[in-house]
Amino acid sequence: MQIISFRMPKSNSLLIKEALSLSPLPSYPSGLNLLMANHLMLLFLALFTLSVSAEVFVNLDCGSSDIYTDENSLIWYGDDSYIQNGESKTVQASSSIPHVLSTLRVFSTRKKNCYSFDAGTGGKVLVRASFYYGNYDKKSSPPTFDLQFDGNYWATVVTSSDQVVYYEAIYDIKGQSLSVCLAQTKPNQLPFISTLEVRSLDSGMYGHADPNSALLLTRRVAFGTNDTVRSPDDTYDRIWVPAVVGNGLMKVESDNLIMVVNVADYPPEAVLLSAITSTSSTASVVLGTNLPTQKVPIYMNMYFAEMSQLDSTETRSFEIYIDGKSISDPIIPPYGSVLEMYITNVTASSNTSVSLVATSDSTLPPLINAMEVFSVNDALTDGTNSKDVEALASLQSNFPILQEWSGDPCLPSPFTWDWVACSTDQTPRITALYLGGFGLSGLLPDFSSMDSIQTIDMHNNSLNGEIPDFLGTFSNLKELNLADNDLSGSIPSSLSKNNKLKLVVSGNPSLCVSGKSCKTTTDTGTSTTPSGSSKKSSKLPVILGTIIPSFAIFWVIVGILATLHHKRKTAAIAAMSAGQMGGPGKPSGPPQATPTGFNVQMAGKIGEAIINEFRVDMTQQTGSDIPNSTDQQTYQGDNQIT
Template sequence: MENLKLLIFSFLGILVLTILVHAQTQSGFISIDCGLPENSAYTDMKTGINYTSDVTLTETGVSYNISSEYNRDTLEQPFLTVRSFPEGMKNCYTLKPALGHIKFLIRASFMYGNYDGQNKLPSFDLLLGADVWDSVELSDASTILSKEIIHEHHCFSIRDWMSVQQPMIMKHTGKFKDDDCDRIWSPYTRSNWVTVSSSFNISKVFMYQPPSMVMQTAAMPANGNDSLVIGWKPCDSTLQFFAYLHFAELNQSQANNPSRKQEVYLNDYMEGPPIVPPYLNPFRLPILDFSGEKIEISIKKLRIHRCRPSSMPLSYMYQNNFYNCYPIKKMTTYEVKRNWQGDPCAPVKFLWQGLNCSYPDYTSPRITSLNLSSSGISGEISSHISGLKLIQSLDLSNNNLTGPVPDFLLELPFLTVLNLRGNNLQGSVPAGLAEKGKNGLLSLSLDGNPDLYLSTPSTKRKTIAVPVLESFLAVSVLVIAALSVMWILKTRSQGITRNKNNRSFELKNRRFSYSDVVRITNNFERIVGQGGFGTVYHGNLDDHTQVAVKMLSLSSMQGDKQFQTEVELLFTVHHKNLTTLVGYCDDGTNMGLIYEFMANGNLESHLLGLEYLHSGCKPPIVHRDVKPANILLNEKFQAKIADFGLSRIFPVESITHVSTIIAGSPGYLDPEYYKSSRLTEKSDVYSFGVVLLQIITSKPAIRKFEERAHIIEWVSFMLEKGDIKNVVDPRLQGDFDMNSVWRAVEVAMACVSQTSAKRPTMNQVVIDLKESLAIEIARTNVSHETESRSISLNLGSELPPLAS
């Protein structure tokens, strides 16, 4: 599938006059005069800007000229024509930007001009993709209203900019030629602030840095003991903001003076260490991912504050599913006569005809059903359908489709209904589809195609093999994504047995004496691991089964309680991605656990079920110590969770949290749990997010002596720069699908949100990682095992369809 994204602007209502789409550099912009006849490009004499017609960018609307009474000499030429949308609830402009992680400034300007002679002012909503951007309400016919937004094309983030200089040298709102972001800067003064400035230029270092003229001005409190405070009340307390505060020292005599230290606070919480701004060099402090009913940023204990937050972008993130738009839009080659404009799934009231979508809590809508039955379409089945990776139902019945049934339908892992009856398809149905239909995994309807026949299904299921690389530092995102999916795939739920008599009988039969342990380990000959519990030894049972024996150290911080917890849990909870407990030793002071042996060590040494513990066990279990060292790999590189000594079972299923003593590993500990001692399932989600970031980057959770010590800080910094490529382990040499990586990183960053309410459930994480894996599989299109070491994913049975 051609990897092209659509940038779609939706206008619900009447008109739009001029649109500016602007990339990071001043030269890379498109200026569109809405309503201008086709092939009528011109250069505006007043501004020198080149304008082009909008005819090729929209499928609807009617062009008009404004009323002559408003056609004054001072009016810029783009406002002389308008485009009106008298029909339909949703009308769109569609642009095709360049590929890659690019930011666009989008500025839309509106004027009524009584173009229709009715003197009736319009009002309408403005959308970017599926998200409401703003509302347009004009106060009179001559008013020009402009709306701006920063659209980050690849990762789909929107940034509203509050570009403020406190105070400015200029007296009026304006722009600067050296501002790459083309922001409009407005004066912002306070009675308790005093203006200071410098004639020396400030060097440009950072992205989003304000222009030099802005950086040359600063403010100081009129009272030297006061703080500088910027505050606002968001219209929506759930919006997430990203602020950038830019500092520079303008007084050479105070350069590097320790007394110039300043502390920055966000709602009374200090953001990082004290700051000493360098002389005539910018320093930028990012404050990432915050929200609230009231926001207050203050700079305290300073005598002169240099270039206060001279640019403070207020940001919130959204994730738009361009996989929805592009494949469907390309299918207009079928000439389907439907009002298909804008985002297919959102807003919900504008859902495209013939589609159904799912609306997960933590991700954007996904197309799950496409019905083109009796639509008069002809030709072969469009290859663009392969881009609908989460589709569950596809109905192309009663049309005039010809050609073969394509193999790419096998690459849709969640497809459970396929209706092709009543066409003129020819040839053999792919064996994989026929087999899935025979096994009840796919509802397959083929009658009414006289030249179509079923081939004999293969008795051996097709699998997709994902190679495992030898060196852990070269483990690819595809392999790890496969591992992640495999260990968290849910099989059938198994309740925890609460019958104490049965459990006691089971425990008794699996008890080993200390002398047995000595014999099994050959007198503790081979050490294979070390942890907080104690030392782990390799051993062999009488039937030559390899085992790992973990003996409790007398100096261990863990004791009888953790030992009992782990024994009881692992004897009652069974899952293919949880380590199997063979037995235990409780002989006086000698305590040990005997596990199945994991030939390839743990995930940490090579560089996932949690979902089962949270959702498959009733009541749920929280592990409390998820980290790479507690995720073991067997000889087939199948991952299994281990070390349940700190796990907690919720008393009843309806309880959402329990209060506990803080326990866990540094770098993986949920900050909310640490502050409140309230343990929830989302505490495991946070730890898993850290593990996922480690898998993607091959970096440890904490890097001592680094400026950004925690992996979350480092990844956030890299994403802030738009540098996703250097987030991924460089040993992969770029051999991965960028969209798959973005999806995985988005999942990981959602998991490590500071508050549990913003984190997805493990069930949602499973769904999102399946999607990431499906994208990578579609790229590589691996159809057979490529090496002796492989992981087989049977997409027919192991990846169940996504529930709508």
């Protein structure tokens, strides 16, 4: 036994309460009544099973792709469908480990890597993560790293060369999903995980704990059993570890094979059919808690059930002591049912002494069947703002490469996603997206609910379509970089006229500002935009639009001049005929060819000018298209867009 010390809190904050228990089943006067009672009991058990089997019950064999059923009738699944990162590894062979621990998933990239689960309508869950190093990397160097859930720090995982370590948390989910993350905290110490389990609990379980905090298991013990108890004996698959019985203690078993369990936290019957007690009626029973060395808030459950029917001369009565001071009324364990006691709202440590001490009128020593000890973490975060989470989900849905990131995007700090920046508010907001060069392609989805955004960098991708109008609705936006994409159409005026915005759209050859003069310039820089013949083809409609009208005008002028020439020639012939026939005052000699000759020469000069103009126009239209360039869209207006 270990005698340890405990310092009481300054305030009177220690609470001990008796949980609801039932008396033994009553006797029935007839076989019919007994049959009815049995039917009612079966109906109750069926309804109870339905209520607890709904929601979430997940067993992941990390690093495996198999589906199989283990010796506890639990169905295990590989974890491929729950996470996209990490690498599967096999531990060094050992005949002493169960199959589920033979593989693991190790993470060599990212600040944190997360498993995510749909939790339906939320509620209370039990989450358990197990780690078996097994010298998988042949370095004989078990790592240390952080474990997180839903954006909250959970524990620092200290793995062992040859031992399995596991961590368990019970808490109320604040949303409709939950996440478990592993975060690297030391160089060259890569996080890994062997198994991950999630179980929904009844909403009333552990109901005396603060719903805004999580219960982090330090010990769950079945004092009288010889073997570990879990599913199927425990409907919720809690793991009850057998106790090591020290000197002065002994195990006792129940002589009653029917145990009525209807207390709030539903301990399995298997842990209530045996107990430990002292070999001396005057000796106390000291309980180990496995708490850390520093003081932490704690929550404890204790379960008591009498193992035999006591006669009139026997009495078992005791109290719970902490550091030599009684903190409970006398406890008398019931026979055939269970009494649950809980301790909450107190701080304790590994130096805390918790013991059961017999009362002065008791003829029998204290007795206990099972116990759960939890440390209570800080208040749970609400996570990143839900509007921002929705916006990120929209981006991830549209761009599959972004689905490699999961869990809370901002929490816990500093383990944010690699491509976001966050505010330091209690409920963080997304303030920046850094998605340059991520290989994104297609249209930009609507992420307008991310209304605290200040910086959006999406340069050097393959985004196409028009720049969406919603980008101009971000009142806090200071920088928008969409350079080197395949965007087209007009730049929304809400962006082009925003003097407070640094807007970069270079490298989008089809992009233009609606209603303004768009000047296409060339640059010697590199670009992924079309060039050469493909760009000439894009100018073909403009060239044809110049050629066809020029030819039409030319031939109209030629036709007019030809008609005039014909008329003048006819008139000259008529005049010459009149002179030959004679007549006073009429001219004579050859016809006057000068006027007609002048018109023909003018027509030729006009045609030549038109052709020369056409040649110049063709040169101007095609000259800037011929060789190679990065088209830069430059708009000179209220501000300059580069």
